[in-house]
Amino acid sequence: MNDRMTHLDVALLRRDFPILSETIRGKPLVFLDSAASAQKPRAVIDAMVGAMEHQYANIHRGLHWMSERTTEAYEGTRDLTATLLGANSREEIVFTRNSTEAINLVAHSYGRGILKPGQAVLISEMEHHSNIVPWQMLRDAHGIELRVCPITDAGELDMAAYEGLLEDRKVGLVAITHMSNVLGTYTPAARLCALAHEYGAKILLDGSQAVVHRRVDVKSLDADFYVFTGHKLYGPTGIGVLWARAELLEAMPPFLGGGDMISSVSFEHSSWARIPHKFEAGTPAILEGIGLSAAIKYVNAVGFDAIAAHEQALVEHALARLSPIQGLSIIGHAQDRGGVISFTMEGAHAHDIATLLDRAGIAVRAGHHCAEPLMRRMGLDSTARASFALYTTQEEIDILADTLIRVREFFA
Amino acid sequence: MFEDVRDLYQEVILDRGRHPRHAQRLDAFDATAKGDNPMCGDRVQVWVKHNDQGAVSDVGFEARGCAISIASADLMAEAAIGHTATTLRKLSADFAQLVTSGDCPDCAGLETLQPLSGVSEFPSRVKCATLPWHALLSAIDAEPGHG
Missing domain, CATH: 3.40.640.10 (Type I PLP-dependent aspartate aminotransferase-like (Major domain))
Structure with missing residues (x-):
């Protein structure tokens, strides 16, 4: 690793985070809740x-x-x-x-x-x-x-x-x-x-x-x-x-x-x-x-330029994959945005979405995210939120999107 | 996919969550109270009407929350009918046991509420099911002569 790296070898970086090899109910952990608290690399431990x-x-x-x-x-x-x-x-x-x-x-x-x-x-x-x-x-x-x-x-x-x-x-x-x-x-x-x-x-x-x-x-x-x-x-x-x-x-x-x-x-x-x-x-x-x-x-050591580029690509990929899902609304469309995406789904409360995603091994946050006045401003009680980190992969976002389509079917 | 959540989201729960029968404020009522869960943002208000004997004759509610909390409020509105403040407290305690442990072997009158027993497998969701009951008991407790 050096700080001039502009492309992350995410598969390699993921090996630095022991928890990412855990499975949840037999499924690989898809951890999309890093904005609440990020996982720790071996170096920190x-x-x-x-x-x-x-x-x-x-x-x-x-x-x-x-x-x-x-x-x-x-x-x-x-x-x-x-x-x-x-x-x-x-x-x-x-x-x-x-x-x-x-x-x-x-x-x-x-x-x-x-x-x-x-x-x-x-x-x-x-x-x-x-x-x-x-x-x-x-x-x-x-x-x-x-x-x-x-x-x-x-x-x-x-x-x-x-x-x-x-x-x-x-x-x-x-x-x-x-x-x-x-x-x-x-x-x-x-x-x-x-x-x-x-x-x-x-x-x-x-x-x-x-x-x-x-x-x-x-x-x-x-x-x-x-x-x-x-x-x-x-x-x-x-x-x-x-x-x-x-x-x-x-x-x-x-x-x-x-x-x-x-x-x-x-x-x-x-x-x-x-x-x-x-x-x-x-x-x-x-x-x-x-x-x-x-x-x-x-x-x-990983380098902020590489982290920022990687997460920007993740956000773009996530917006492209999530936006077409029927009944799903992305909350907030700022021009300049980081690795956090909140969404709601017609017919499914954020908590119900989170419970179903959890069954597929996917961790997201659901609720008001300690920002009740913002929820009221957006006319909502809660959202589900996927958030990304340097160890997040495009495959994980694909798993999220595919599972959300099933969640939609479940509550339709 | 999601076969293992069918215990939680039984058809009754999905149906009641989508189309609750009792989700309206009562025009005439004897007591009302709100409940909220500040950790997740769920809110509910419950209205209660009594008959001359002091038993619950009608319950209505308005809720913003998940399928579990809305279905629970809707089933509660039916299960509460005919109960006095005293028996309602017992029913509420039995229900809490049902959704915490998945079973309440020595309990009576929980048939309507049985579809919620699957909540016990999802500890973080128990509070969704019990929130309307907390509001109902608050309404009963706040009411003069029924405390």
């Missing part, structure tokens, strides 16, 4: 097991060999993550549990610490609940107005409305997804950032989905905050990332208090550690950090 077997201790405090080596491994993840996102420095990378916690950190520390009552936060109609609820909590606790940018029927942001919502300059922070977990829409992130800045707002991009499928460069996007989670990027659960400009992190008060985030503590007063440690209270997810390191090295 080995890194975590290897740490537990050979090199593990608490970090940032031990004066012994094991602690020093483990600290190096964990902090190495910060360097890799900074490079992955194109950050200015490793100090701009804060580890959290997941994207949700990263957004909550910003809502709490930037929202209450920097934003003033009367200012507004601007989100969109196609946000995951994790990028809605923290802002509602901020609104209710801190007198912040919450504005919602509409989307078009195709599932793209209404850019005229977006600019209109910024025009009175009350919006202090925009928080919008970089790629919809339901519609697959890539938002025009660089344009969103430019407009936010033009009207004096900072901007957070939720990269939970986007970071998996394409190379992200926070500097060229000109974002202020970017969040993602490890487990969707082929890494373990329990570790997420907040990237923010250093000057913002410097200005923000801490989120959680405790060990590791202090410089000194007395009963009268405590002072905070420098960034990023100011935001990392308590013993962190050490093993998960080491696992994330292996995941980032893995996707770097």
Whole structure:
């Protein structure tokens, strides 16, 4: 593998993921639910097991060999993550549990610490609940107005409305997804950032989905905050990332208090550690950090150009195979889209579709995908969703399409 | 294909899921309640009418959900007729046992609901079948004199 690879040898890559050789009720696993959580390559599994077997201790405090080596491994993840996102420095990378916690950190520390009552936060109609609820909590606790940018029927942001919502300059922070977990829409992130800045707002991009499928460069996007989670990027659960400009992190008060985030503590007063440690209270997810390191090295080795090209081909193939199926409607028709396709079927509820597909060994997600307001906007209660990863094959999409034709017959 | 799901999707279930007989709000009712399953987005509202003896005389519902939840609500609307609040609670508990374990050997009056026993093989779908019953009991409990 090298990072100039433009064509993936998917059959070869699949051997890196032990779980993909599992069978479900005697049928090969067709895993089309990677947008919920991706499967893990051997490199990630080995890194975590290897740490537990050979090199593990608490970090940032031990004066012994094991602690020093483990600290190096964990902090190495910060360097890799900074490079992955194109950050200015490793100090701009804060580890959290997941994207949700990263957004909550910003809502709490930037929202209450920097934003003033009367200012507004601007989100969109196609946000995951994790990028809605923290802002509602901020609104209710801190007198912040919450504005919602509409989307078009195709599932793209209404850019005229977006600019209109910024025009009175009350919006202090925009928080919008970089790629919809339901519609697959890539938002025009660089344009969103430019407009936010033009009207004096900072901007957070939720990269939970986007970071998996394409190379992200926070500097060229000109974002202020970017969040993602490890487990969707082929890494373990329990570790997420907040990237923010250093000057913002410097200005923000801490989120959680405790060990590791202090410089000194007395009963009268405590002072905070420098960034990023100011935001990392308590013993962190050490093993998960080491696992994330292996995941980032893995996707770097496969190469984002090749991953993006492969997944683009998968999306085109899936749209071509699914669209002609009678009674099937694809939800969202954005021009720029990633490896997520939501659909409904006449006469068959998403849960019933998922149960039947499961019987054929196919794993999809069904429901509201933690995006109830988006479901309402599209006039739906639920959809079924197939999502793709670097290990997804065209044959798997064919199996999905062929099985969906049978599902249609079953419920017709 | 799908022969192994026929226990779950019996003809009765498919038919009731497609063409429920009782999927309408009652013009005159004594109690109503909503149920929702926030994990999957299923929603149901149930309306209940009593006779002078306090027994259920009519049940209607409106639901957005899967075939299982709609068929379950529709069969429930028939199974509930003639029951008082007390016997309805027992019936609901028996039904929960039926869809969880696939059987309820010492239960009576479950004949109408028997087609849903296949749900027990699909643990993630049990809540689809029981959702309308939770709404029905909420309606009964909320009603003065029937709690």
